[in-house]
Amino acid sequence: MTDDKCLFCRIIKGEIPSDKVYEDEHIFVFKDINPKAPVHFLIVPKQHIDSSNEFKQLKKDQLARLLTVIPELAEKHGLADSGYRTIINCGSDAGQEVQHLHVHLLGGKKFTFFA
């Protein structure tokens, strides 16, 4: 998919509105439009890759930032002590709907299902 057709690339560029939570040179974080928990953020690398199958295409700093932002967001949004779940869906068996890699950060409730 080309970046101008990708929903999350267009959100990052500001062409489609989003409820932005955080942004830096590597990543863009916004609220999921259909939240599955009281806190449901999507952490997205600014460089387009389709899925975790392409992790190797990301620069190391960008890849690292996808993870190091998680505890920062958890602390800022009151999840660090109560806990939270992160999910990366890849491909059709996982139900990946948007073909731009994203990390779901979910919190504010107890999760009973493992996946």
Ligand code: AMP
């Ligand atoms: P996944 O199934 O892992 O690909 O997750 C895609 C997520 O993107 C879903 O949880 C959707 O609710 C969310 N989503 C789709 N369109 C938008 C949008 N325009 N703004 C925010 N979240 C979106």
Ligand code: ZN
């Ligand atoms: Zn994209």
